[in-house]
Amino acid sequence: MPETTPAWLLSVADDIQFSIGEHQAVEYIESPVLQYVPLTPEYSTHVLFWQNSIIPVIDMNLLFEKPAATSNQHIMVVAYQKKDYAPLQHVAFILSSAPEKIMVNDDDASELPDFYPQMLKPSVLSIFNYNQKLTSVLNIAQLSSGIIPD
Amino acid sequence: MDNSINFEFDKLTLLEFDNIALCFPQNNILTIESLDQIDSVKTTEKSSGTLTYNLAELPVYTFNHDLALQAHTTTGNRFCIGIKHSQENKSFAVMCDAVNQYQLEDKSLSTNIPALMHNPDSPIMALSSKEDKLLLLSTAESMYNYINALETEHHEDIENA
Numbered sequence: 001m002p003e004t005t006p007a008w009l010l011s012v013a014d015d016i017q018f019s020i021g022e023h024q025a026v027e028y029i030e031s032p033v034l035q036y037v038p039l040t041p042e043y044s045t046h047v048l049f050w051q052n053s054i055i056p057v058i059d060m061n062l063l064f065e066k067p068a069a070t071s072n073q074h075i076m077v078v079a080y081q082k083k084d085y086a087p088l089q090h091v092a093f094i095l096s097s098a099p100e101k102i103m104v105n106d107d108d109a110s111e112l113p114d115f116y117p118q119m120l121k122p123s124v125l126s127i128f129n130y131n132q133k134l135t136s137v138l139n140i141a142q143l144s145s146g147i148i149p150d
Numbered sequence: 151m152d153n154s155i156n157f158e159f160d161k162l163t164l165l166e167f168d169n170i171a172l173c174f175p176q177n178n179i180l181t182i183e184s185l186d187q188i189d190s191v192k193t194t195e196k197s198s199g200t201l202t203y204n205l206a207e208l209p210v211y212t213f214n215h216d217l218a219l220q221a222h223t224t225t226g227n228r229f230c231i232g233i234k235h236s237q238e239n240k241s242f243a244v245m246c247d248a249v250n251q252y253q254l255e256d257k258s259l260s261t262n263i264p265a266l267m268h269n270p271d272s273p274i275m276a277l278s279s280k281e282d283k284l285l286l287l288s289t290a291e292s293m294y295n296y297i298n299a300l301e302t303e304h305h306e307d308i309e310n311a
């Protein structure tokens with residue numbers, strides 16, 4: 001019997017979505033106030049003041065080689081650990097709509113397609129199809145450790 | 151894991167312009183002058199004027215929101231801040247709209263630039279906050295290196311044109 005795992009589906013554009021583990025979602029913010037940091041990579045030009053800390057905000061559109069997110073976006077704060085027993089760290093993702101709770105089925109697993117963005121490949125744990133859309137499960141710790149441009 | 155920030159200073163001078171707050175350690179500040187002390191004659195290609203301080207001519211730089219250098223001072227600029235480099239002949243000045251002193255009381259509210267936002271060419275070494283304002287923490291040395299790289303790039307562009 002195939003195994004199913006609960007996860008959050010995060011949509012960043014009509015044709016771009018990715019998934020994180022259920023336990024990694026910390027807070028969904030509908031109207032975030034973002035702070036601009038000059039001279040930063042285009043996929044992360046803002047930070048968020050969140051619970052007495054300053055956390056980076058990622059626009060996944062640009063890592064998927066699509067146009068940048070437009071205004072009126074939402075934010076999901078996500079927790080990760082660099083390794084077991086390490087303190088929790090946080091990063092925020094710009095979303096185009098509210099996150100959706102889903103069940104990921106092992107039978108839906110798919111191969112990483114050739115056209116998948118090179119910059120994101122080191123951070124992909126697995127790929128599956130959900131609603132006929134390719135959906136990545138991302139290693140947030142790897143992604144947050146820095147992106148190596150093409 | 152050590153999350154302490156790589157920025158040892160807590161007494162800061164805040165330079166505000168174009169909706170950003172750029173901070174230097176207070177001991178990096180040579181002088182605070184008004185706009186009328188600026189000579190519009192440029193000593194370097196990318197500067198926007200000159201400030202004479204103790205017989206030395208400091209190039210004056212004007213930044214925008216993106217920390218790109220501007221050819222001229224902007225309408226909001228009211229102050230010119232002399233920045234002291236450890237090598238005296240590398241000191242310079244920066245224009246701003248407002249200037250304030252600030253003490254970082256709690257460094258746990260500050261952070262290094264997150265790894266995924268890192269840019270080796272940026273003079274911003276760390277981030278902090280003052281109420282709802284983001285503070286961009288820099289030093290005279292890192293800002294001098296950044297400006298010098300922009301000046302060098304400009305010279306190379308002219309030579310290759």
